[in-house]
Structures are given as structure tokens and as C-alpha cells.
Amino acid sequence: MKLFAAAALVVAVALVGAVKADAVVIQTKWNERVDFKHKNGTGFLRLYVRSIEVTRTSWKTAVGVTNGSGIELRFASGLDQPDPNLPFTYWASPGIWWSQYVKGGTWQPGAGSSITRSARAGGVRPAFPTRLAPRKSWFGTFSGSLARVPKGRLLRIGFGLFLDPALYECADLGTGCVHKRVPLSTTHQFRLPTRR
Secondary structure, three states, X not given: OXXXXXXXXXXXXXXXXXXXXXXXXXXXXXXXXXXXXXXXXXXXXXXXXXXXXXXXXXXXXXXXXXXOOOOOEEEEOXXXXXXXXXXXXXXXXXXXXXXXXXXXXXXXXXXXXXXXXXXXXXXXXXXXXXXXXOOOEEEEEEEEEOOOOOOOOOEEEEEEEEEEEEEEEEOOXXXXXXXXXXXXXXXXXXXXXXXX
8 A cells, every 4th residue: 555655645746746748848047136226225136038839829938036135125017118208018927028129109201119028927836926025036937828928939938026125116196105116037938939
């Protein structure tokens, strides 16, 4: 009976860590540093993307973030409008992000803008933190559907919005000031593998 239980445990562990048969695994091992200032000096975030697993219909990535500063950091997800003069928005949260050129929206004839698009992660395990203590890390996975992700385009992994501790935005309506929300994504990029 003990032998059967041990064999069942080995099979269960193998199934949990198994890669889907039709999956392509991109070993990225990305390690990026994002520097920032705060009232007590400077600090940094470190973003990790260890691998990206892609099937015909879905994606999954092993990710992490480390707070390399002496202060607590905050994160959020939400609608982001990088340029208040343009009507383009995207949902900034864990997921796959990409840039897209859009004609118009400028004063120059024939010109355009590069805007960010995103496909939200359907799964984030464990939940992405809204606060990260000094010198602490979070590691987990983001996963989702490829239905809205364009083929052949350069893609990056988005983490959401970083609430910059040194920059503030103040509303004209007397509602006070809040930390500036800075989009947080990798600078490394990848393309979806081509299928035969």
C-alpha cells in the first residue's frame, strides 16, 4: 500500500510540472533592473521572466519581481492612457503587451503614434501583490489565451502599474495627489513561435 501511495505521488508531481505536448517553451531567463528615486534616496525593482510556454491557443510564463529598495512598493492594475492628448487606452495588468502604430492623432499630416495594446492574463498564481515589502520578492506565473494576441509582432510581458514613490499626480478637482502610475513591463521582447 505504501508503494502504491509513493507511486501515485510521483505521478501527481510529474503531471503538475509537465509541459503540454503541443507546447513550445522559450527559455528566456530575463533579468531586468528598473531604477527609481524616493524621498530617502534611490531603489530598484528587478523583473524576472524565466520562461514562456506557448501552445496553439494559450500562453504561460514564469515570472518574478524583487523590491531592491528600503521602502515598501505598491502596484496596481487599471486603465492607462499614456498620452492624455490622444484617445488611446489599454488595460495595464499582468499579461502580454505589444506596441502598435496608429495613423493620425497628431498635428503632422501623415504622421501617427505608437500605442500600447495588451491581452490580460486570465490566471495569475499566486495573486500578484499590491504591496511588496523592502528586500522581498514575489514569484509566480501569468497565463492566458492567445485569441487577442497578434501573430508575428514583438511582444513583451507586462506586470501592471508601478506606483512611483517619488512622482505625484494632482487632480484639479481638489481630490489630492496620488503616486504617478508607471507602466511596468519587460524591455526584452519575443515573437510567438511559427507553427507548421
